[in-house]
Amino acid sequence: MPDTTSIEKATGTAPVKVGAPLPAPAKGRSLWADAWHDLRRNPLFVISAALILFLVVLALFPSLFTDVNPRDGDPANHYLGRPELTHWFRPDWFGYDGQGRSIWARVVHGTRASILVGFGVTLLVTLVGGLTGLLAGYFGGWLDSVLSRITDIFFGVPFLLGALVVLNAVTDRTPVVVMGALAFLGWTQMARVMRGSVLTTKQADYVTAARALGAGTWRIMLRHILPNAVAPVLVVATIALGSYISAEATLSYLGVGLQDPTVSWGIDISTASNQVRNAPHVLFFPAGMLSLCVLAFMMMGDAVRDALDPKLR
Amino acid sequence: MTTVPLLEVRDLQVEFHTRDGVAKAVNGVSYTVEAGQTLAVLGESGSGKSVTAQAVMGILDMPPGRITGGQILYRGQDLLTMSEEQRRKIRGDRIAMIFQDALSSLNPVLSVGYQLAEMFRVHRGMSRRQARARAIELMDRVRIPGARERVNDYPHQFSGGMRQRIMIAMALALEPDLIIADEPTTALDVTVQAQVMDLLAELQREYRMGLILITHDLGVVADVADTIAVMYAGRIVERADVHQLYRRPAHPYTKGLLDSVPRLDHKGGELYAIKGLPPSLTSLPGGCAFSPRCAAATDLCRSQTPAVVPVAPGRVAACHHWKETLDAPAA
Numbered sequence: 001m002p003d004t005t006s007i008e009k010a011t012g013t014a015p016v017k018v019g020a021p022l023p024a025p026a027k028g029r030s031l032w033a034d035a036w037h038d039l040r041r042n043p044l045f046v047i048s049a050a051l052i053l054f055l056v057v058l059a060l061f062p063s064l065f066t067d068v069n070p071r072d073g074d075p076a077n078h079y080l081g082r083p084e085l086t087h088w089f090r091p092d093w094f095g096y097d098g099q100g101r102s103i104w105a106r107v108v109h110g111t112r113a114s115i116l117v118g119f120g121v122t123l124l125v126t127l128v129g130g131l132t133g134l135l136a137g138y139f140g141g142w143l144d145s146v147l148s149r150i151t152d153i154f155f156g157v158p159f160l161l162g163a164l165v166v167l168n169a170v171t172d173r174t175p176v177v178v179m180g181a182l183a184f185l186g187w188t189q190m191a192r193v194m195r196g197s198v199l200t201t202k203q204a205d206y207v208t209a210a211r212a213l214g215a216g217t218w219r220i221m222l223r224h225i226l227p228n229a230v231a232p233v234l235v236v237a238t239i240a241l242g243s244y245i246s247a248e249a250t251l252s253y254l255g256v257g258l259q260d261p262t263v264s265w266g267i268d269i270s271t272a273s274n275q276v277r278n279a280p281h282v283l284f285f286p287a288g289m290l291s292l293c294v295l296a297f298m299m300m301g302d303a304v305r306d307a308l309d310p311k312l313r
Numbered sequence: 314m315t316t317v318p319l320l321e322v323r324d325l326q327v328e329f330h331t332r333d334g335v336a337k338a339v340n341g342v343s344y345t346v347e348a349g350q351t352l353a354v355l356g357e358s359g360s361g362k363s364v365t366a367q368a369v370m371g372i373l374d375m376p377p378g379r380i381t382g383g384q385i386l387y388r389g390q391d392l393l394t395m396s397e398e399q400r401r402k403i404r405g406d407r408i409a410m411i412f413q414d415a416l417s418s419l420n421p422v423l424s425v426g427y428q429l430a431e432m433f434r435v436h437r438g439m440s441r442r443q444a445r446a447r448a449i450e451l452m453d454r455v456r457i458p459g460a461r462e463r464v465n466d467y468p469h470q471f472s473g474g475m476r477q478r479i480m481i482a483m484a485l486a487l488e489p490d491l492i493i494a495d496e497p498t499t500a501l502d503v504t505v506q507a508q509v510m511d512l513l514a515e516l517q518r519e520y521r522m523g524l525i526l527i528t529h530d531l532g533v534v535a536d537v538a539d540t541i542a543v544m545y546a547g548r549i550v551e552r553a554d555v556h557q558l559y560r561r562p563a564h565p566y567t568k569g570l571l572d573s574v575p576r577l578d579h580k581g582g583e584l585y586a587i588k589g590l591p592p593s594l595t596s597l598p599g600g601c602a603f604s605p606r607c608a609a610a611t612d613l614c615r616s617q618t619p620a621v622v623p624v625a626p627g628r629v630a631a632c633h634h635w636k637e638t639l640d641a642p643a644a
Contacts, residue, residue, distance in 0.1 A: 030467055031422050205417035212370045212412075213483060214405030214435055223431075227422045 035307040045303035051296035059115035062108045070109040070263045073099035094285045097268070098275060106263055107285050113264040114293060116175050117182070118245040124183035125190050125244075126237050132187070133194025134229070138202060138221050148195070155188040160250065167256040178257055182244055193236050197229040204228070231308040239301030242294040249290050265290045317389040318345040319523045320369070320408075320491055325383035327364050327547075329594075330376060336594040338364045340547040341383070343621075346491060346523040351514075353526045353534040353555070355570070356544035359591055362527045365544075366493045369525075370410050371400050387491075406436045409484035411494040411513075415476035419468035425452075425479050426464035432486035451482040455512060474505035478512065485516055491523040498533060510537060531574050535559060543567050546592055546602035549621065553628040563630035563639045565607045601633070609634055 039045045058065060073096075085093065094103035136147035162185045170177055201207065202225060210224045251257030252266025253273075260267070265286040272283035327339035339361040346352045354362045367373045369385055371392065385392040387408065392400060412418040420428060429451055430444035439447070445464070452460035455478040457471075468476055477497060484492055497513065498506040514537045517524050528534060534541060535555065542552040543566065551564040562568040569587040589606040592598055598605055604614040613633050621631045624639065632638060 030424070205412060205414060206420040208372055209410075209412055209418040209480075210420070212372050212404060212410040213432060214401055214403075215431065216401060216435070219431075219435065223423070224420050228420070 038307040039303060042303045042306060044299050045307075048296045048299035048303060051292065052300060055111055055115060055293055055296065058108055058111040060112075062112065065108045066102070066105045068102045068105040070101060070105040071261070073097075073101040095279075095281045097272065097282045098279070103268075103282060103285050106268055107265070107289050109263040110265045110268060110286060111289070111293075113175055113258055113262055114245045114248060114266075114290070117179050117248040118241045118293075118297070120175070120179040121182045121186060121244040121248075122237050122241045124179065125187045125240070126233065128183065129187035129190025129192075130194045130230075130233055132191040133196075133233075134198055134221065134226065136191070137195040137198030137229075138225060144195075147191070151188045151191045151195075154185065155192075157185060159185050160247065163247070163251055164254065164256055167251060173257065173259050175258060175262060178248055178251065182247055186240070186244065189236065189240065190233060194229065194233050197232045198225055201225050201229040235301060235305040235308060238304050239298055242297030242301070245297070246290065246294050318386075319348050319388065320346045320525075321384075321386040322365065322369065323384040323386065325365060325368060325385065326381045327361070327368055327373065328379050328381050330379065331595065334595040337597065338378075338547050338594055339368070340597075342544070342547070342549050343383075344542050344549065344552065346525055348490060348523050349518070349521040350540065351517065351524040351526055351538045353528060353538035353541045354544060355528060355531070355534060355541055357529055357591055359594065360544040361547035362544050363495055364547075366410070366495055366525060366527055370408065370493060371404060372410075402436070405432060405484075405489075406487045407489050408491045408493065409487070409489040411477075411480050411484045411492060411497045413496040414500045415473070415480040416468060416500075418480060419476065421468060424465045424467055425471070426466075429464075429479070429483055429486060432483060436487055447486070451486055452479070454485075455479070455482045455516075457482075473501050474509060477501060477505075477509050481509070481513055481516070485520070488520050489522060491525070492517065493525045493527070495527045496529070497526075499528070499530070506533070513537075531570065543570070546597060547594065548602065548631060549629075550603065550632065551630045553625075553630075557625065557628060561639055563624045563628070563635040564603075564632045565609055565634075565638055566603050568638060568641075601631075609637065 090104070092102065092104075094107060097103055097106065132147050132151065136144040136151075163181050166181045166184065167173060167178065170181075207220060207224055210220050215224070248257055249264070249266030249269065252264050253270040255270065257266055258264040268286040269283060269290070272279070272286065276283050322342060322344050325339055325342045326337070329336040329338055338359075342361065342365050344352060344354075354365070356362045364373070364378070367378075368380055369392070373380070380393060383393075387403065392403070395403075419425065423431075426445060426448045429448035430439075430441070433439040433444040433447050434441070437444075449460050449464050452464060457463060457475055457478055463471075468479070471479065477500075481497075484494075492513075494513065498509050501509060510533055513524075516522075524537075526534070526538060538555045540552065541555050541558050542549045543558075543564065544550065545566050551558065551562065551567045553563070558567060559571065562571055566587070569585070572585040573587060575584055587606055592602055592605070598615075600613075600615040600617055601607070601610070601619050604610040607614065611633070617633070619631045619633045621629050622635070624630045624635050
């Protein structure tokens with residue numbers, strides 16, 4: 001069937017096999033695959049991914065690392081001296097706190113609260129904010145006005161002050177409650193990023209083309225706009241994850257975050273802070289873990305941004 | 314003469330509301346396209362040729378655009394009074410469009426196979442597997458080498474000419490009655506232009522589709538068009554059979570366009586150019602919109618807008634002095 005007569009006529013040359021000299025590219029590599037290809041070669045990503053993987057394993061299976069109950073204290077170990085840094089993964093590795101509890105065990109078990117709150121808030125915020133931004137950006141008009149004003153109202157509330165007020169009203173502050181409070185105040189950032197991104201993508205020729213070829217509203221929105229608009233949201237979400245973790249710690253430190261039966265770095269930092277002169281190690285280890293965790297997510301965010309949007313580099 | 318034309322645009326008027334006022338992009342354009350026929354719409358940027366096509370497709374951005382008058386009849390049904398749902402069924406299925414820049418008109422995150430298959434899934438409700446098989450057939454049909462292997466490739470992995478073939482395949486997927494091609498070859502290399510244009514013309518003949526070819530390239534037009542409509546400042550200034558128009562233009566603007574094409578037998582001479590610039594659409598001059606640039610303009614031209622009048626069977630022009638232009642010796 002592929003006769004070349006018309007091409008011959010047009011170019012006046014011998015039949016050329018159309019497109020033959022194209023260099024064979026790697027088969028079926030999508031932009032996502034490209035991004036992944038870049039990511040794997042980025043040392044920033046490799047390091048942060050390893051750290052995050054380690055933290056997630058800590059959060060999921062703390063008993064792999066310690067079999068000491070972080071809530072049991074032995075008064076004999078009250079502020080027991082310097083950490084035994086040679087005792088790897090043993091209860092006295094990081095020393096003991098004021099109630100004689102193993103700091104190593106508390107640091108290990110505290111990971112779960114931070115990771116849970118970090119991922120949970122990010123997920124909620126991305127869903128709520130992303131959906132709001134997508135609808136506002138795509139439909140525009142009065143819907144955009146209404147949604148954007150609601151976003152602005154929430155945006156106007158100072159993040160920590162708002163969380164303080166909300167959480168003060170709740171007596172039973174489980175991780176889920178803290179997650180809800182942070183997401184309630186934090187979704188506006190995602191909504192704004194998503195709306196802006198959708199507004200840009202909506203102008204693309206391929207969206208007009210999809211419309212001209214008969215695609216319906218939802219298909220255009222979900223198949224053609226969303227995958228092209230989601231990259232900046234992913235970047236912001238990864239970076240924000242770290243800040244949600246530190247926000248949880250801040251709230252716990254201030255006494256309106258997580259509460260005692262829950263083990264959390266923020267709570268430990270809070271209790272350690274008044275004995276920092278006598279027992280600096282009690283403050284150092286939870287604070288260090290918190291910094292490490294936040295750093296890992298920020299680095300990951302940077303790497304993801306480099307991969308998804310090479311123009312911003 | 315009782316048959317209903319495939320597409321008839323009647324006295325279409327489109328405005329854009331801009332910061333500088335109302336831009337009258339299309340001021341009473343009428344044309345018809347029959348099955349198997351090619352109508353070339355010729356004009357410079359801003360003459361309203363693309364806007365007319367967008368109005369036919371129903372993809373005008375409204376606002377700022379607004380259709381203020383006229384009818385667009387597809388097989389006798391007015392597209393402008395249809396429900397959005399009905400129009401969507403016609404778009405892509407019965408009337409399809411080929412865009413100028415295939416790279417930006419194909420979605421970068423979806424494979425070309427997915428995008429081709431989408432046509433069958435949206436309009437025919439086919440299963441993924443069936444639609445995919447049809448997508449490969451289509452890629453073969455537009456002569457993309459190794460269609461089976463390349464169906465999962467992404468638009469950026471194809472060359473410009475191949476991408477435009479994929480655009481053509483998408484538009485032809487459901488064997489529409491009418492194709493609107495908006496400068497389909499402008500973004501391509503000159504060597505590839507002819508291949509793509511020939512492919513399009515061949516497929517059009519095969520499926521007996523109507524084709525509206527929007528272009529500013531007089532060379533492309535001469536080969537493939539049956540009828541030519543020349544647009545200027547949102548109006549059709551001349552519409553004629555391609556041979557008549559090339560031999561004896563009836564409008565000074567058409568004549569100017571033809572004279573400004575480089576010709577081998579005038580080698581060495583200075584290339585003719587129409588003086589001046591197209592008028593601003595927000596403040597069109599009184600009378601004939603072309604009069605400020607027209608060498609033959611008279612007081613009548615500057616005060617009265619010329620009506621579109623028949624100058625020969627099947628041929629119209631909008632000029633007070635079409636007789637003189639028609640009888641003028643060829644340059």
